[in-house]
Amino acid sequence: MKFISWNVNGLRAIVKKNFMATFQDLDADFFGIQETKLQAGQIDLDIPGYYQYWNYAERKGYSGTALFTKHKPLAVHYGIDAPDFDHEGRAITLEYPDFYVMTCYVPNSGTKLKRLDFRMGWEDAFLTYINQLNAKKPVIYCGDLNVAHEEIDLKNPKSNHHNAGFSDEERGKFSTLLAAGYLDTFRHFYPDATGRYSWWSYRFHARDNNAGWRIDYFVTSQRLQNQLQDAKILDQVMGSDHCPVELDVADLTV
Structure with a gap:
């Protein structure tokens, strides 16, 4: 089963850059996107064979997520059950018989880390939320997590230390999350791969x-490890300042 995640940095803009052809070519079972930057009614995507789920930010032209799937879920949930964070359209969760799948767009800490406190609050609320899911059944979540975890995960770690996305606080929160029972799937398969990036200025x-x-990541519950087949960074796909990432998983019931 194929999962795709892509921060499109404005869906209306990328639709003019061959997005639908790319979407069809990738032929994913689940396709999560981040930074849709639109409100309800501002776009109408004709995607035969897919169910569509959207979460919009209250602020116009900002944030927003969507999740498209060939498989009708048992239930759909918007947000992470945290009122301080759920007004920005950052998360959608779909429930299936033996797993959850989620797309999320983690807040950027901003210039000079001016939004770091907000980001740290999100991290704590998010971990609480996925742990509650994980207690019931395994979780697969994807998205722009706005953190390069280790020095291997960005071109210029020394000059970016303490910048948004590579601060000690953000990296520490991701380490804490992984230690709570989750896998960074790309590093699971390619622990030493260098020069593999998903976002470029x-x-x-x-x-x-x-x-x-x-x-940009796919993170899963550790107990799915034996079902994981591959994780890919599709850095030849253009249209956004991010590229899509992919996860392939076997033996899931939908």
Whole structure:
């Protein structure tokens, strides 16, 4: 079963850049997107064979997530059960007989880490939320997690230390989450792979020079480890400042 995640950095913009052709070519069972940057009624995607679920931010043109699937879920849940964070459209969870799948867009800590406190609050609330799910059945979640976990996960770790996405606080929270029973699936398969990134600044020809960051992930409950088949970074796919990431999993009941 194929899972795809992509921060599209504005769905209306990327639809004009061959998004639908890419969507069809990838032919995923589950396709999570982040930063839709739209409100209800601002786009109408004709995707035969897929159920569509959307979570919009209250603030117009900001944040937002969507999850498309070939498989009708048992239940759908929006947000992470935390009122302080659920107004920004950052999470959607679908429930299936033996697992949950989730798309999420983690808050950016901002210039000079001005939103770090908000981000830390999100991290705590998010871990509480997925632990509650994980106590019932395994979790597969994807998205722009806005953190490069280790130095291997970005081109220039020294000059970016203490910047948003590579602060000690953000990296520490991700370490805490993984230690709570979860896997960074790409590093599970490719623990030493270098130069593999999912986001590049639009400045300084960063993508041409592969001066990027790996901040887009699939994370799963550890007990799914034996069902994981591969994790991929689809860095040849264009259209956003992020590229899609993929996870392939066997033996899931939908």
